[in-house]
Amino acid sequence: MLLQNFQPQPKLVTRSTLVEKPRFPVIDAHNHLDEPFGGGWINRPLDEILDGLEQSGVVGYVDLDGGWGEDILNRHLQTLAPAADKFRIFGGVDWSKWPELGDGFPDYAAKRLRAQKERGAFGLKIWKPLGLHVRDQHGELVKVDDPRLDPIWQTAGELGMPVLAHVADPVAFFDPIDETNERWEELGNHPEWAFTSPPFPPFMSILSSFKNLVHRHPSTTFIGAHVGCYAENLGFVAAMLDDCPNYYVDISARIGELGRQPYTARRFFMQYPDRILFGLDEGIRRDSYRLSYRFFETDDEYFNYNLSTVPAQGRWYVSGLYLPDDVLKKFYYENAAKLLKFPPL
Numbered sequence: 001m002l003l004q005n006f007q008p009q010p011k012l013v014t015r016s017t018l019v020e021k022p023r024f025p026v027i028d029a030h031n032h033l034d035e036p037f038g039g040g041w042i043n044r045p046l047d048e049i050l051d052g053l054e055q056s057g058v059v060g061y062v063d064l065d066g067g068w069g070e071d072i073l074n075r076h077l078q079t080l081a082p083a084a085d086k087f088r089i090f091g092g093v094d095w096s097k098w099p100e101l102g103d104g105f106p107d108y109a110a111k112r113l114r115a116q117k118e119r120g121a122f123g124l125k126i127w128k129p130l131g132l133h134v135r136d137q138h139g140e141l142v143k144v145d146d147p148r149l150d151p152i153w154q155t156a157g158e159l160g161m162p163v164l165a166h167v168a169d170p171v172a173f174f175d176p177i178d179e180t181n182e183r184w185e186e187l188g189n190h191p192e193w194a195f196t197s198p199p200f201p202p203f204m205s206i207l208s209s210f211k212n213l214v215h216r217h218p219s220t221t222f223i224g225a226h227v228g229c230y231a232e233n234l235g236f237v238a239a240m241l242d243d244c245p246n247y248y249v250d251i252s253a254r255i256g257e258l259g260r261q262p263y264t265a266r267r268f269f270m271q272y273p274d275r276i277l278f279g280l281d282e283g284i285r286r287d288s289y290r291l292s293y294r295f296f297e298t299d300d301e302y303f304n305y306n307l308s309t310v311p312a313q314g315r316w317y318v319s320g321l322y323l324p325d326d327v328l329k330k331f332y333y334e335n336a337a338k339l340l341k342f343p344p345l
């Protein structure tokens with residue numbers, strides 16, 4: 001048998017709880033409605049979208065797929081208009097314009113942000129190319145905290161637009177792809193996700209740069225995607241939350257990381273109950289929502305953190321966090337309601 005065919009099935013007999021609905025209404029603060037992450041839901045009738053959310057107990061939804069041009073943003077705004085109060089659409093920055101616009105690029109991007117806000121965008125999504133791929137007019141890789149970009153972050157602050165940022169990626173994506181890499185199977189399936197350093201910058205240089213950026217713009221609200229882009233090290237994330245009162249994190253797509261350190265993760269929630277937001281990042285998937293609710297609400301042990309037969313982000317299992325009601329309520333609803341201007345519960 002080849003090692004890659006080894007798929008041991010746990011013989012552990014433990015409780016498995018089906019949590020059909022969340023204990024409190026949920027605001028999904030990190031999700032998509034377009035391809036690929038949002039499963040193309042934006043192309044379906046609004047009724048189906050609303051039914052899907054209703055079935056999963058989701059009352060508010062952040063759609064990060066507003067793009068940077070009028071066309072995409074308009075399409076999302078129009079489709080969702082009859083239920084606009086349930087959705088917050090985030091726009092973006094078109095980095096491809098930098099080489100062409102040169103020194104004028106940051107002001108152009110800030111102006112675009114203003115135009116998006118006027119049209120109806122609620123926040124700004126920064127995708128992971130910043131720090132990994134984005135280049136200036138000289139062909140130089142742009143750092144996350146490059147001061148030339150300050151007009152963008154300042155404008156977001158002035159307009160009250162939260163910036164939801166995903167920088168870097170799982171730490172192991174930066175390591176050599178060899179027999180010691182804990183994400184070896186995943187990188188085998190997605191070689192394009194490898195950012196082995198060099199040639200890519202080291203993981204920590206991107207994260208330090210991100211911390212600098214958030215620290216330098218205290219009047220702009222930042223949300224660090226995927227547990228602050230460093231779910232493998234909750235100590236780092238905690239220190240950043242301590243240093244930056246303008247900083248929040250979402251937990252999207254990181255149950256696998258949180259659940260393999262359940263004691264530390266639970267302490268993290270107890271310590272920062274006002275700073276953590278719920279997010280699914282997989283579109284409107286009822287079975288995934290249920291799995292998330294199971295993870296956060298129960299003390300079920302040693303289960304797969306996603307719906308594939310082999311755990312997709314690494315070969316381990318997770319245990320639930322059984323968060324207390326007061327923490328759950330903030331995490332599911334109240335924290336996001338405050339940042340995203342939904343009515344109080």
Ligand SMILES: [Zn+2]
Binds near residue numbers: 064281
């Ligand atoms: Zn996402």
